[in-house]
Amino acid sequence: MTRLRLLIAATFISLSAAAQTDTKKAFDHAAEFPGGLQGLQDYLRISMRYPEKAKNEKAEGRVQVRFDVNENGSVGAITVMNSIHPSLDSEAVRVVKSMPNWKPATLDNKNIKVSMVLPVVFALDDKKAK
DSSP, X not given: OOOEEEEEOOOOEEEEEXXXXXXXXXXXXXXXXXXXXXXXXXXXXXXXXXXXHHHHTTOOEEEEEEEEEOTTSOEEEEEEEEOSOHHHHHHHHHHHHTOOOOBOEEETTEEEOEEEEEEEEEEXXXXXXX
8 A cells, every 4th residue: 555655845945025124134033933943844744634636646746835924924925836736736825824823034123024935745655654
């Protein structure tokens, strides 16, 4: 029986600060998921489900989801940067959309909006899962 393995790449790339900020200056503090990187990994591991349709079609790959962490910590402007399979894309977007509020990024002691990229790797792998 094929075993399912869901890999979550937990590396984020901060793309840009909000247009109204001075992007030449580094952030005071980057946006942070509650519980930090470990909290994010735990959230994704618990929340992600490998879609049956993608499993049946043996669809695998990395979905990169871009999203904003707004000044109030809410997540918005969610887009798929590279499409792998419609059901994998939808699952990655669903989980990002349901994230709890983040601790917002700050610049000059003011909360700012930043864009983030979350790479999510979906893999069906019976050799490595044993």
